[in-house]
Amino acid sequence: MTYPALRTWIGGVAEDSPEHDGSWLHDPNTGEQLAPSASSSLDQVDRAVAAAARAHDDGRWRGLGPEERADRLEKLAAWLDDRAEEIAHLDALNSGVPITVTRLFGGANGATLRDAARRATASGDVRDLPAEQGGVRLHRVPWGPTALILPWNAPSAMAVKKAAFALAAGATIVLKPSSFSPWSAQVLMEGVRESGIPEGVVGLVQGGGAIGRALVADERVAAISMTGSTPTGRAIAATAAPRFARLQLELGSNNAAVVRRDADLAQAAKAIADGVLKLSGQWCEAPRRVLVDRARRGELAHLLVEEFGRRVIGSSLDDTTEVGPVAFADRHRELAEQRERLAQRGAELLQVAQVPAQGWFFAPTVVVLDGPGLAEEVFGPMLLVGGYDDEDEAVRLANTGQVGLAGYVFGADEEQAAALGTKLIAGEVKVNGTSVLDMSPASAQSFFGASGLGGHGDDDVLDFFVGKRIVGRDRPGLPL
Template identity: 80%
Template sequence: MTYPALRTWIGGVAEDSPESDGSWLHDPNTGEPLAPSLSSSTAQVDRAVAAAQAAHDDRRWRGSTPERRAELLDALAEWVDVRAEEIARLDALNSGVPISVTRLFGGANGATLRDAGRRAVAVQDSRLLPAEQGEVRLHRVPWGPTALILPWNAPSAMAVKKTAFALAAGAVVVLKPSSFSPWSAQLLLEGAHAVGIPDGVVNLVQGSGGVGRRLVGDERIAAISMTGSTPTGRAIAATAAARFARLQLELGSNNAAIVRADADLPAAAKALADGVLKLSGQWCEAPRRVLVDRARRDELAALLADEFGRRVIGSSLDEATEVGPVAFAARRTELEEQRDRLVRQGAEVFRVDRTPDSGWFFAPSVAVLDGPGLADEVFGPMIQVGAYRDEDEAVRIANTGQVGLAGYVFGGDEAAAAALGTRLVAGEVKVNGTSVLDMSAQSAQSFFGASGLGGHGDDDVLDFFVGKQIVGVDRPGLPL
């Protein structure tokens, strides 16, 4: 198959990305180099921000109606729907996530674009407020040029989600995809241009950390939405603090699961295995640590090892694969180092030793070790199983370390399990399940603790890109 050229998009024009450090994009299934990894120049980054600033200043996008923006988002949705299979294959190569999953993401991208447009139409850009003295309006005003910093684990889904809601809100954007997964963003920019989204509204820069630092450090960037690692999030927050740029940061979390004494252990083991192995273990809300009654710890660990052993491990492009490789070589190396550290702490590790010889495969592993475990997030197909004496201890251990995104509770008494879930430091807690999708159409989730800033309920995401402004006739005769 052919791969999109890594172009830089500025003001509606695609340019060559001229910088290269000699690195390549690889097929994670084989390690084979596929295409050179190219970066935008610093001058291109500056010009991309300037193009976004000009589009914000002359109101070519925020000055249009929500209905018109939704119309163009619908057109972009049709464009990406036609290319859903191509997007799925590119995502599977960029991330190592099995194509059966990337097809789900690719097939949902159009719906995400349409939904964002509908939500913006529902809330409108301004509305009248009750006032007897004259007209008073609440306006939703985009902050200004917005940087969208994208992760590598769900390339098209995250590019589309952030872009869709920013555009629906009237914001202009500069996208910076991960240097490990740049292809979906390329296609999205082609689509935005093809359907007539005005030039300068959506811009794209390519590259790794240096390009990202240049982008978020630009004084003209008024807001930053980023999904990625905690160290990167901290660096962005420090850079943005001086100018008070608005931030939405979804970072790492060692998400805990508590298995209550009345839980169906085989069912819990299956759900936990499903959760930790989704996206080849590479999703931010996966269960990473399981706490279970001391008497049942070894039984649960054995059940999890059995579940891991039943999964089909193979190429991310294979229809039958359930667990693919991790996205790149350094990701596998870090997982191996984390597993070694757990062993040095005294963990007994069960792993599935039937991974392919080539590519970036990491053997799915169950580490049996009491206590909180590693301080850093484990981002791959590995889970820790530890014991607790009582539920108070389980909560204390679960809330130790870097937490805040998600939590899980398993139990026969669902009301009691949900009550226990309220004690976890997490924005979303699921009872007896580990699905990726929201539990309700009205779900909202804040990022607690060190897991980030903001949240990612759909209404929260739409609200992030705008500030609220009141304009109207003042009330006469007020005493102060």
């Protein structure tokens, strides 16, 4: 297969990415080298931001209005619909996520664009506000050039989601995909060119941390939307703070699942195993810790590892695979090191015995250990199971450490389970399920604690990319 060249896109034109550090993109299923990595230069970062700034200043995109922007986004959506299988294949190679899942992401990219355009059109760029004197209007105004920093675990879905809502809102953008998963962003850029989005509105730079740091440090970048690790998010926040750049940061969280005493353990184990193993264990809202009545801790742990053992582990390109490899060698090494640290603390390790010998397959593991676990996020197919004596202790443990994204509660009495869920520090708490998708089309979810800034309900995401400006005739006769 021919893989997309890692080009830098500036002003609607693809350029070579001239910097090389000798690293390669690999097939996570085998460890085979597939293509050399490439990085943009710092000059290219500067020029990409300059192009986005010019496009913002002259209004060539936001000035079209939401309906015309929606027409262009519909063309991009149709173009991506036609490339869905190619995108699914590239994402499965870049992330280790099974192709049955990356097909769902690739097939939904067009719908994401259409939904963002629909929401922006419904909101409008300008609307009249009630005022007795009349002539008062609310204007939704993009902040300015916006940096989109993308994660590696859902490459096309995150690139399209961030770009769709930013573009629908009228913002100009510069994307930086992860250096581990850059290919589907290249396909997206080809679609941007074909769909008639004006030159300079969308740029793309390639590379690792140095390129990301240069992009977010640029004084012209007015807003930054990033999904990734907590250390990277802290660094971005520190860089952006002096100029008060707007931030949306979705970071790490060791999400807790509380299993109440009335729960069916077998049903809970199946749902929790489904949750932790989705995307080969690599999604930010996966359950990472399970808290259960201490007397039933061993029973639940063994049910979980039995569920792990029922999953088909294999190549991310195989249609029968349910759990693929982790995305790259460093991810595998970090998981192995975390597992060893937990073992040194006295944890019992229960893991699937058979995984492929080649590639970056990490044996799905249940770690039996009381307490909050590791301070940092565990991002892969590994789950901590600990006990509690009463639900007050369960809530205290669930809210300890790096938390804030998601939580889960399992119990036969769903009303009582939901009541317990309101006590968890999390933006989203699901009862008796671990699905990836939102529970409601109107969902809104804030990032609590150290899990980030902002949120990712769809209307919230759209609102992030704009400021609100009131313009109109002042009220006559006011006393002050």
